[in-house]
Amino acid sequence: MAIHKKEEFSTKEQHLAAFAKAISHPARIAILGVLAKRNQCICGEIVEILPLAQSTVSQHLKELKNAGLIDGETDGPRSCYCINWKAFEKFNAEFHSLFEKLKEANAKCC
């Protein structure tokens, strides 16, 4: 990609795109599902459920955390994760708002 051009778009577009990227892998959607069902759980439990190696799961968790969708805190030698519902809600609203704004813009023009 020689040069990244992502910076040349609006903050809103970048923000929404980053969120979309966070959930653009089935493993990460599956992780959110596990966390929702159990409210919170440690990395090892997720590794047992997903068909992925421990290091790979850890990577996906890191990305979800960077995107703000989950929180994680250490509990002894373990790491306990849970969904950040507030952030998730906010992202959900943002996405819905994109859809509504597109429809609105379209209605104005036609």
Next chain:
Amino acid sequence: MAIHKKEEFSTKEQHLAAFAKAISHPARIAILGVLAKRNQCICGEIVEILPLAQSTVSQHLKELKNAGLIDGETDGPRSCYCINWKAFEKFNAEFHSLFEKLKEANAKCC
């Protein structure tokens, strides 16, 4: 990535992830904005607006089309694109449903 593991997740997870990937780049979100505002337009118009080369825009359009989010048909030497609102609505509903299901699963457990 040695081996792809995406296939080992559920169809629903794969489907939603693919949709998220389609809108996971600011350029593609911007393209949707342009299409919504003008209802339909040709590739060249989008190229004039975005800070990207013609071939790059064409690639992004192809991805949006593959994801089903836009339709495109040739009009002489031009290619005219527009948003596939039905598909977009469906994806929007699917995404919203993910959020609701996560909340529901979480409510059951706590």
Next chain:
DNA sequence: TTTATTAATCGTTTTTATACGATGAATATG
């Protein structure tokens, strides 16, 4: 204190994404 458990990080490999210029095919215009 030694040992085991847990998970993050490192290093590496392979695949995919992003971006561009150049080419080519199709159609429109002179």
Next chain:
DNA sequence: CATATTCATCGTATAAAAACGATTAATAAA
């Protein structure tokens, strides 16, 4: 018919993502 316009595709380069095994750091247990 020759030329110009438009855009998709090709080839290429670089960056990022995805996956794994191995290592390491931290804590718990023996």
